[in-house]
Amino acid sequence: MKFAKMHGLGNDYVYVDCFTERISDPAGLARLFSDRHKGIGSDGLILIGPSGKADFRMQIYNADGSVAEMCGNGIRCLGKYVYERGMTDKTELTVETLAGIRRLRLTVEDKTVTEVEADMGIPILKADKIPIVSEHSMVVDEPIVVDGVMLRMTGVSLGNPHAVIYVQSVRTADIGWLGPRLEHHGRFPRRINVEFTEIIDRHTISVRVWERGAKETLSCGTGACAAVVASVLNDLTERRVRVKLTGGDLTVEWREADNTVYMTGPAAAVFDGVINIPSAG
Numbered sequence: 001m002k003f004a005k006m007h008g009l010g011n012d013y014v015y016v017d018c019f020t021e022r023i024s025d026p027a028g029l030a031r032l033f034s035d036r037h038k039g040i041g042s043d044g045l046i047l048i049g050p051s052g053k054a055d056f057r058m059q060i061y062n063a064d065g066s067v068a069e070m071c072g073n074g075i076r077c078l079g080k081y082v083y084e085r086g087m088t089d090k091t092e093l094t095v096e097t098l099a100g101i102r103r104l105r106l107t108v109e110d111k112t113v114t115e116v117e118a119d120m121g122i123p124i125l126k127a128d129k130i131p132i133v134s135e136h137s138m139v140v141d142e143p144i145v146v147d148g149v150m151l152r153m154t155g156v157s158l159g160n161p162h163a164v165i166y167v168q169s170v171r172t173a174d175i176g177w178l179g180p181r182l183e184h185h186g187r188f189p190r191r192i193n194v195e196f197t198e199i200i201d202r203h204t205i206s207v208r209v210w211e212r213g214a215k216e217t218l219s220c221g222t223g224a225c226a227a228v229v230a231s232v233l234n235d236l237t238e239r240r241v242r243v244k245l246t247g248g249d250l251t252v253e254w255r256e257a258d259n260t261v262y263m264t265g266p267a268a269a270v271f272d273g274v275i276n277i278p279s280a281g
């Protein structure tokens with residue numbers, strides 16, 4: 001099977017072109033490809049295919065094989081993939097995802113996509129839609145107890161679920177201990193992505209992300225957007241914010257005019273390859 005390895009700020013995925021390749025067990029392939037010792041090594045698998053509703057369709061599988069509704073770093077890489085391989089000549093295109101149709105605007109220099117702006121949709125704030133179990137209709141600065149440790153969280157969905165936890169320092173936050181306990185906490189019926197967020201100033205935040213189905217990653221596009229929405233809700237930042245992730249920076253704006261979140265950042269191709277798929281049994 002032919003594949004491409006790409007990343008957005010170190011959040012790396014294996015991309016398969018389903019216009020030409022046939023996939024029968026995407027969850028199994030995601031686990032196989034993502035293995036950093038026995039596979040290609042990635043945070044998951046992204047399938048690019050035809051759509052009846054948009055220019056392309058994106059399907060996302062986390063490294064553990066679970067399905068995700070949306071991937072912010074992945075959708076920027078998809079834009080680069082389809083444009084640079086001549087699958088479209090549009091610099092504004094639409095992508096069908098499980099979170100809905102998303103629009104991309106590509107910046108192109110010398111036929112190379114240098115930056116992508118993605119419309120990440122209107123954030124979902126209702127607790128039962130994220131979903132988060134809560135007595136309140138929205139989850140803003142709400143307590144959550146994790147193995148006896150009391151934290152405060154703000155819940156946001158960008159199609160996929162996020163809990164934002166403010167910390168004094170992202171450097172010292174115990175993400176390896178807290179991350180898995182939060183991901184599998186009983187208050188998150190579909191598990192959760194967690195953004196450990198440090199406020200630098202009203203225009204800048206630092207974020208480390210524990211991703212549902214992929215452990216700690218170097219960056220997360222939907223996570224960066226969730227952290228900005230949460231920071232506006234908690235009156236900690238303005239609406240346009242520089243988000244400093246372990247793998248690099250994104251610019252995120254939650255625009256008042258249309259209530260929509262816009263994310264801008266780079267996309268990078270690493271290599272193309274061919275992998276043998278072991279036969280079943």
Ligand SMILES: N[C@@H](CCC[C@H](N)C(=O)O)C(=O)O
Nearest residue numbers: 068071072073160220221222
């Ligand atoms: N890294 C992604 C999000 C991938 C999916 C996530 N782990 C989930 O299960 O919701 C991003 O850049 O948004």
